[in-house]
Amino acid sequence: MSAFAYEREVVVGKSADDSPPRPVARRLAGGAAGGWRRVWASRWTRFLGPLLILAIWQLAVSVGHMHADELPSPANVWKTGRQLTANGTLTTALLVSLRRVALGLLLGVTIGGGLALLSGLSLVGERLIDPVMHMFRTMPVLALLPLFVLWFGIGEKAKVFLIGWAVIFPIYINLYAGVRSVDEKLVTAGKVLGLSRWGLIRHVILPGAWPQFLTGLRLALGVSWLVLVAAEEINATSGLGYLIINAQNLLETNVIFVGLIVYSLLGLTTDILVRLVERWTLSWRSSFVTK
Amino acid sequence: MALELRDQVSQGAEPAAPVKPADLHAVKNGAAVGSPAGRATSGLEPVVRIRGYGRSFGERTVLTGIDLDIRDGELVALLGASGSGKSTLLRALSGQDPAADGHVVVPKERAVAFQDHRLLPWKKVWRNVLIGVPKGRRADALAALEEVGIASLANAWPGTLSGGEAQRVALARAFIRHPKLLLLDEPFGALDALTRLRMHRLLRELCARHNPATLLVTHDVDEAITLADRIVVISDRRISLDHRVGNDPSARNGTEALALRARLLSELGVDPTHPRHENQEN
Numbered sequence: 001m002s003a004f005a006y007e008r009e010v011v012v013g014k015s016a017d018d019s020p021p022r023p024v025a026r027r028l029a030g031g032a033a034g035g036w037r038r039v040w041a042s043r044w045t046r047f048l049g050p051l052l053i054l055a056i057w058q059l060a061v062s063v064g065h066m067h068a069d070e071l072p073s074p075a076n077v078w079k080t081g082r083q084l085t086a087n088g089t090l091t092t093a094l095l096v097s098l099r100r101v102a103l104g105l106l107l108g109v110t111i112g113g114g115l116a117l118l119s120g121l122s123l124v125g126e127r128l129i130d131p132v133m134h135m136f137r138t139m140p141v142l143a144l145l146p147l148f149v150l151w152f153g154i155g156e157k158a159k160v161f162l163i164g165w166a167v168i169f170p171i172y173i174n175l176y177a178g179v180r181s182v183d184e185k186l187v188t189a190g191k192v193l194g195l196s197r198w199g200l201i202r203h204v205i206l207p208g209a210w211p212q213f214l215t216g217l218r219l220a221l222g223v224s225w226l227v228l229v230a231a232e233e234i235n236a237t238s239g240l241g242y243l244i245i246n247a248q249n250l251l252e253t254n255v256i257f258v259g260l261i262v263y264s265l266l267g268l269t270t271d272i273l274v275r276l277v278e279r280w281t282l283s284w285r286s287s288f289v290t291k
Numbered sequence: 292m293a294l295e296l297r298d299q300v301s302q303g304a305e306p307a308a309p310v311k312p313a314d315l316h317a318v319k320n321g322a323a324v325g326s327p328a329g330r331a332t333s334g335l336e337p338v339v340r341i342r343g344y345g346r347s348f349g350e351r352t353v354l355t356g357i358d359l360d361i362r363d364g365e366l367v368a369l370l371g372a373s374g375s376g377k378s379t380l381l382r383a384l385s386g387q388d389p390a391a392d393g394h395v396v397v398p399k400e401r402a403v404a405f406q407d408h409r410l411l412p413w414k415k416v417w418r419n420v421l422i423g424v425p426k427g428r429r430a431d432a433l434a435a436l437e438e439v440g441i442a443s444l445a446n447a448w449p450g451t452l453s454g455g456e457a458q459r460v461a462l463a464r465a466f467i468r469h470p471k472l473l474l475l476d477e478p479f480g481a482l483d484a485l486t487r488l489r490m491h492r493l494l495r496e497l498c499a500r501h502n503p504a505t506l507l508v509t510h511d512v513d514e515a516i517t518l519a520d521r522i523v524v525i526s527d528r529r530i531s532l533d534h535r536v537g538n539d540p541s542a543r544n545g546t547e548a549l550a551l552r553a554r555l556l557s558e559l560g561v562d563p564t565h566p567r568h569e570n571q572e573n
Contacts, residue, residue, distance in 0.1 A: 189409035192385050192401075193423035193464070203422060207413040284413045284448045 072254040077261070080254040089243070094262065097232065097239040100156065101224050104163025108220060111164065112171030113213070119172075120179030120209075121201065133172055141166040141223075142230050149235065159231040166227045167220040174216025178209030211285070214278050221270045225263060337362050338471055338504040339384065344393035346379050353379055355528050357393070361472070364502040368509055368519035372559055375525045377508045381476050384506065398472050402465035402503075406477040408457035410449035410464075417445040420464045427467070435467040436460070438500075439493060455486035459493070466497055473503040479514065491517055512555045516548055524558045532558050 039045065054074055060066060061073040068076065084090035115133065118125035145162060152158040182205050190204045232241020240259055247255035337360035344357040353376035361367050371377040382388045383395060385403050410419045420435050421427035429445075436442045439459040449457060458478060465473060475494075479487045495518065498505055509515055515522050516536065524532040534551070541547045556562075 185405070185407065185409055186411060188387060189403075189405065190411075190422065192387065192403045194468075195423045199423065203414070204411060207411070210413075284415075284450060 069251055069253050072257055076254050077257045080252075081258045081261070084255070084258060090258065090262065093238060093240050093243045094266075097228055097241070098266075100159050100232075100239065101163060101228055103156075103160045104228070105167055105220065105224055107160065107164030108167025108224070109171050109217070112168035112216075112220075113175055115168070116172045116175035116179065120176045121205070130176070133169070137169045137173070141227055145231060145234060154235045159228070159236070162231050163224045163227050166223045170219035170223060171213070171216045174219070175209060175213045178212030178216075179205055181212070182208035211278075211282055214274060214282075218271060218274050221274065222267065225267050225270075229263065338398055339506070340394075340396040341380075341384075342394040344380065344383065344391060344395060346376065346383065346388070346391045352528060354525070357530060359523065359530065361504040361506060363471070363504055364498075365520050366498055366505040366507060366518060367521045367523055368507045368515035369523050369525065370509060370512065370515050370555060370559065371525035373510060376528065377510075377525055378476055380525075381474050381506060381508050384472070385474050398470075398504075400469060400471040401474060402468045402470035402472075403474045403476065404458075404461045404465045404478045406480045408449070408454075408461040410452075410457060410460055412449050414449075415445070416441075416447050416449060416452070416460050419449060419460060420467055422464065424467060431467060432463075435463040438466065438497065439463045454482050455490065458482060458490060462493065462497060466501055469501065470503045473498070473505040475505065475507045477509055478507075480509070480511070487514070494518065512552055512559070515555070516543055516551060522551075522555065524555060526558060526560065 057071075058074050061071055064071075072080075081090070115129050119129040119133070120126070141162065144165065145158075148158045148162050148165075152161055186204055186208065187200060190200045195203060228239075229241045229244075232239040233245045236242040240262060244256050244259040247253070247259065339359070339361040341357055341359040344359075345355040346353050357380065359367075369377045369380065379388070379391075381403075383391045384397050385401060386397070410416070411422065414422070417429055417432040417436065420432040421429075424431070433442055433445055436445055439462050441456055441459050441463075444452065444456060444460075449460070452460065461478065478494075479490050482490060491514065507515070507518060519536055522532070522534045522536060523530055524534075532555070534555075536542050536551070537547070542551075553564075
């Protein structure tokens with residue numbers, strides 16, 4: 001969704017800078033509204049929504065009769081966040097969680113990507129792998145948690161493997177679809193131009209599948225944070241999920257809020273990272289081409 | 292189908308020697324049958340030799356009993372209505388159709404340009420030119436692009452090119468291979484009339500310089516008359532006309548050309564006397 005908003009934003013920015021003002025839009029907007037149009041074209045207006053929510057939150061605390069244990073004020077949460085950062089609790093938890101996600105992603109992307117290539121590039125691979133993948137895909141990941149604990153203990157392994165497992169499927173499905181949807185005409189052209197099978201894969205098929213792989217990677221990132229929390233809340237002695245579940249037991253609602261906000265920021269950050277990779281590697285796409 | 296690919300050496304330098312296995316690079320069900328007869332002596336020996344070529348799709352026979360030779364430097368236009376099988380024949384010559392019948396000998400140094408340019412959108416123009424060129428360097432690509440007049444676009448993305456520019460890149464990509472056989476599948480079909488005229492001139496220049504045997508598949512009668520040394524018409528699954536266009540200017544302009552045009556059109560099943568004719572669809 002955010003990718004969509006992003007691309008639209010680029011288009012808006014471009015038309016505002018490069019093309020002459022469209023008279024129809026002008027007339028519809030009315031004389032003085034042209035200035036507002038420019039204001040909304042600024043990317044800083046994206047922060048208005050979150051700020052509005054912050055205001056409503058503060059209003060609910062001030063006007064309503066919520067107890068601080070039920071709904072702490074933004075200022076309270078901010079203070080708690082600073083305290084947790086200062087004494088190292090939050091930073092440690094964050095690093096532990098990041099490590100789990102990174103390892104899980106590495107595992108899942110490698111396996112899921114490898115399987116997708118085997119299945120996408122060969123008939124035997126497809127026959128052997130694809131049905132199995134769709135069988136496993138429909139199993140709820142979190143229902144597997146007890147099994148993973150049973151097999152791999154309550155240490156790091158179970159958590160990393162569970163994240164890895166969950167990541168395999170969005171990567172597999174998207175990369176497989178990407179490989180299969182590469183334009184047949186380009187493949188023929190590659191063959192006629194004398195590319196070997198490996199050359200075809202390297203120059204035609206993989207670059208053609210890359211955009212869809214990135215879509216899969218974004219989905220995988222989202223899933224990995226989700227699974228991480230679940231895994232950490234059920235059995236862990238460290239990490240963000242543990243921080244939250246521990247706070248629940250101690251009725252520290254403000255800490256729960258800090259944990260949740262950190263999660264959302266992490267999700268946002270990783271999404272921005274993939275977006276940057278997209279911008280950098282998909283510059284050939286006409287929607288990114290600015291000339 | 293037996294498809295023989297001959298390399299340059301087996302063609303020119305040792306004319307009298309029998310075909311050695313090393314000179315033949317057979318593809319797919321490649322038992323290369325027979326040696327091309329009579330290839331011994333002159334420079335007039337055909338680069339492309341097609342004997343008894345045929346192609347069926349299920350019950351439907353598209354082409355049958357096709358015999359065709361193309362000589363070095365000769366530009367043969369293959370005319371036919373849509374669905375007549377002309378692109379099918381081109382695909383066989385490019386080595387992409389193992390299921391055909393007959394005997395086809397083509398040189399190994401081939402290049403193809405399609406109606407849609409088929410540039411890889413994720414590779415810059417100059418890298419597109421070098422696809423499949425062993426040890427191709429940027430300077431080679433620039434030289435090839437210079438030849439088609441768009442060296443300045445070397446660093447552009449294919450997505451930013453106009454139709455004519457993209458087709459020029461496609462031609463650069465074909466000619467950088469120094470093809471002995473150039474296969475063109477309606478390369479100018481999607482271009483506007485002015486651009487097409489420019490491209491005709493460019494193609495003539497390039498062919499004169501590189502001198503490949505060229506097979507131009509087209510349904511445009513005027514294009515065939517403008518460009519071709521020989522015009523071959525396919526209708527009703529066979530070659531129905533094989534006409535050599537004369538060398539003097541009147542063959543391509545003037546009354547002789549008009550007569551030829553009328554003849555070609557009627558061969559294609561279009562009434563040339565009717566003011567607004569349209570190509571027959573079958």
